[in-house]
Amino acid sequence: MSKHEDSTDRKEVLAALADSGRELSTAVILFHTNLANRAGLGPSEEKVLELVHRHRHATVSELADHAGMRKNSLSDALDRLEMKGFVERHPHPSDGRKVSVIGTPSGVERIGALLDGLMTRLGELNADYTTEQLATIADYQRRAAEIQTGESQFLADEAEPPMSRPSS
Numbered sequence: 001m002s003k004h005e006d007s008t009d010r011k012e013v014l015a016a017l018a019d020s021g022r023e024l025s026t027a028v029i030l031f032h033t034n035l036a037n038r039a040g041l042g043p044s045e046e047k048v049l050e051l052v053h054r055h056r057h058a059t060v061s062e063l064a065d066h067a068g069m070r071k072n073s074l075s076d077a078l079d080r081l082e083m084k085g086f087v088e089r090h091p092h093p094s095d096g097r098k099v100s101v102i103g104t105p106s107g108v109e110r111i112g113a114l115l116d117g118l119m120t121r122l123g124e125l126n127a128d129y130t131t132e133q134l135a136t137i138a139d140y141q142r143r144a145a146e147i148q149t150g151e152s153q154f155l156a157d158e159a160e161p162p163m164s165r166p167s168s
Contacts, residue, residue, distance in 0.1 A: 021144075029043075031118070032046055032047065035111075035114050035115070038114055039110055039111055039114060040084060041080075041081070041084065041086070042077075042080070044077055045077050045080055045081055045084075045086075046111075047067075048063070048067060048069075048074060048077045048078065048081065049081055049086055049087065049103065049107070049111065051063050051066050051067055052078075052081075052087055052101050052102065052103050053103050053108070054066075056102065057092060057093055057100035057101075057102060058100060058101060059092065059098050059099060059100060059101070060074060060075050060078060060099070060101065063078070063101060065153075066149070067149075067152075068149045068150070068151075068152030068153035068155075068156055069152075069156055070156055073156075078101055081107075085104055085106060085107060086103060086104060086107035086110075086111075087101050087102065087103055087104060087107065088101075088102055088104055089101055089102075090102060
């Protein structure tokens with residue numbers, strides 16, 4: 001049971017939240033599909049590239065954990081990104097026995113140029129909200145992403161059909 005009282009207004013807001021989440025999810029996937037196409041990447045390659053930039057000097061295993069992907073699938077995507085000039089592999093800065101993956105400056109520039117319009121328009125949207133509201137939105141998105149990453153890892157592991165899993 002939720003720690004909030006279930007009222008008609010709350011149910012309506014939760015329904016609107018679910019609907020807007022699906023709408024945003026679709027818009028994000030379609031945007032990133034088109035972005036990836038323009039950059040000469042597959043959709044999963046573009047998102048793996050984002051993880052490489054987010055987790056600087058991460059190893060393949062670390063990136064696979066962050067992505068909720070199997071290590072061999074992630075490694076295949078990194079191989080393709082490396083061939084296309086978006087990433088490089090180097091000795092890890094703190095442990096030379098490990099290999100870290102980093103984005104190339106030219107890859108950053110190629111993707112960044114395609115994101116300029118989106119980032120400008122999102123900046124304009126952000127101006128409509130208070131700092132407190134933006135902090136709440138950021139907290140919700142981060143927590144929702146953690147849940148989705150966990151579910152992605154579950155699906156990648158193919159442990160059991162999702163319908164038979166108990167909810168937490």
